[in-house]
Amino acid sequence: MRPVAAEREYDLALFGATGFTGGLTARYLAANGPDGLRWALVGRNRAKLEAVRAGLEGILRPGVPAPDLLEADAADSAALAKVAEAAKVVATTVGPYAFYGEPLVAACAAAGTDYVDLTGEPEFVDRMWLGYHEQARQSGARLVHCCGFDSIPHDLGAYFTVKELPEGVPLTVNGYVRVEGQFSGGTFHSAINAFGRVRQTVSAARRRRRSEQRPSERRVHSAPARLRRDADLGGWAVTFPTIDGPIVRRSAAALERYGPDFSYGHNLVVKHLPVLFAGAAGIPPAFLLALLPPTRKLLLKAKSPGEGPSEAVRAKSWFKVTFVGEGGGRKVLTEVSGGDPGYDETAKMLAESALCLAFDELPETAGQVTTAQAMGDALLDRLQRAGMTFATLASGPA
Secondary structure, eight states: OOOOOOGGEEEEEETTTTSSSHHHHHHHHHHOEEEEOOOEEEEEHHHHHHHHHHHHHTOOOOOOEEEEEEEETTHHHHHHHHHHHHEEEEOOOOOOHHHHHHHHHHHHHHHEEEEEEEOOOOHHHHHHHHHHHHHHHHHHHHEEEEEEEEEHHHHOOOOOOOOTSSSSEEEEEEEEEEEOOOEEOHHHHHHHHHHTTTTHHHHHHHHHHHHOOOOOOOOOEOOOOOOEEETTTEEEEEOOTTHHHHHHHHHHHHHHGGGGGGEEEEEEEEEEHHHHHHHHHHHHHHHHHSSHHHHHHHHHHOOOOOOOOHHHHHHHHHOOOEEEEEETTEEEEEEEEEEEEETHHHHHHHHHHHHHHHHHHOOOOHHHHHHHHHHHHHHHHHHTTTTTTEEEEEHHHH
């Protein structure tokens, strides 16, 4: 039921190109898109869209035409429906997604249009599954959330690690995240708003658990939470309660390659324990302030959702995610690494995900699916060619 390329005017539409990360994504597509790419920039302000397009003139790769411009507001369902009906894939950087994302998901699910975003908001992902997964399955749309640093390095890193282990046996994988970089204004706004929406987040998660089918003959679960010193990683590892762990486990539930019994633990690594305690100590006050609308507004004013660091600052940023996998008498150590996680690499991951859905031969999937489930090897290949590293550091008997 998936529409063929010839039936759509555009291969790809990018919504939010006038924002900081959206602008980086547009620049990446201009410099790295395939010959004859049919694409459009989408936003509510024509003048700003024209400014973004003008800024692409010097970096357009030969063979990549300048994008068309489409006007649509995040709340204008009719305009979003026209965008979705015109494109094979819609990529969006417009957040916080819990407030602005649903109309575009609805439009793509109805039109059978593939969709990718950068959300790291569990409430939004769960609500979109509840509201649009079945409709997207029927229309053929692939709704792929979390296509940036949340959660591609972790989801595809675990997938890469599993492929290095024996098939048909219980597997345990633990991921360890190390990062040097600045969080985006959009990420900050999403986090503060999430603190203020704990009740809605818990409710959406409960409703999804009640409705979602799980594999009947396979087990997928999380590793026990703990704090520990790891000399090999050069620091302290603590359970990292982001959306990345659930995304990895959803991939494991969907793909039999993860074995009959799969466990995943997601961890943050810091060099010094006081740094960890200082960070943890700041969470309760922020949480309490975010619960009240007046103080939440003050917090949100501290950082604009469209602001980001300079190119020089981004050039010094990096991430590494180390995975330790065991099963069937084997043990493997892998690593995913790249540059600036919050902006440059996130823009690259979103763009390559959209291009992958638009052009690559992929497994037959539909509905709300993860990156590993929807794109797997094809996206791995794309990201490696684009400069991200997926490497096996060690492999041998457990």
